[in-house]
Amino acid sequence: METIQTMVVTGYRSFELGVFQEKDPKIKVIKKVIKMSIQQYVEEGLEWILIGGNLGVEIWAGQVVLELQKEYPELKLGILFPYAEFGEQWNEKNKQLLEDLKTQANFVDAVSHSVYTNPSQLKNHSKFLLSHSGGAILIYDEEFPGKTRFFLEESKEFAENNSFVIHQISMDDLQNTFFDDDSV
Numbered sequence: 001m002e003t004i005q006t007m008v009v010t011g012y013r014s015f016e017l018g019v020f021q022e023k024d025p026k027i028k029v030i031k032k033v034i035k036m037s038i039q040q041y042v043e044e045g046l047e048w049i050l051i052g053g054n055l056g057v058e059i060w061a062g063q064v065v066l067e068l069q070k071e072y073p074e075l076k077l078g079i080l081f082p083y084a085e086f087g088e089q090w091n092e093k094n095k096q097l098l099e100d101l102k103t104q105a106n107f108v109d110a111v112s113h114s115v116y117t118n119p120s121q122l123k124n125h126s127k128f129l130l131s132h133s134g135g136a137i138l139i140y141d142e143e144f145p146g147k148t149r150f151f152l153e154e155s156k157e158f159a160e161n162n163s164f165v166i167h168q169i170s171m172d173d174l175q176n177t178f179f180d181d182d183s184v
Helices: 025-043 057-071 092-104 120-131 148-161 171-180
Strands: 006-011 048-051 076-081 107-110 135-139 165-169
Touching (some): 006 025, 006 057, 025 057, 025 135, 025 171, 048 057, 135 148
Parallel strands (some): 006 048, 006 135, 076 107
16 A cells, blocks of 8 residues: 555534534544544655645644644645635634644645635635545545535545545544543
């Protein structure tokens, strides 16, 4: 099995999980699962985590990568926005979360350098992420639909003709982590 050097991390947006406060206990569980998943791949040679910058799993994954860099300085964070001025319409608190990540990331750019004009920019973003990575860690469960469904469908289609690992984490996986660990 060849080493995966770059992986995308995506999943539910915070509002899809009903998470509206940074102190929500769900974040701790999700970050723990992300950390365990990323560590597994880093031990096997993973070098880059790519995120799109969405509020929720992607922001939390970025924060986890920054924490992991203390232990694994070779691990890098890339933020690839789907379009220019991504997040500009967010409230100040959320803008600050994104800004903090951007200033600490190893690479920041946008796939489309124009502001949002149509859904094809989102599709092109997904295609770019898929073609520039060897796998994806998705916190997504088909029983609980959300926007990540589109990326999962595109990932499955991409994996049919390419060497691409889909590491999917379900709601049951999250619940098991919560109940298995007293520290969460």
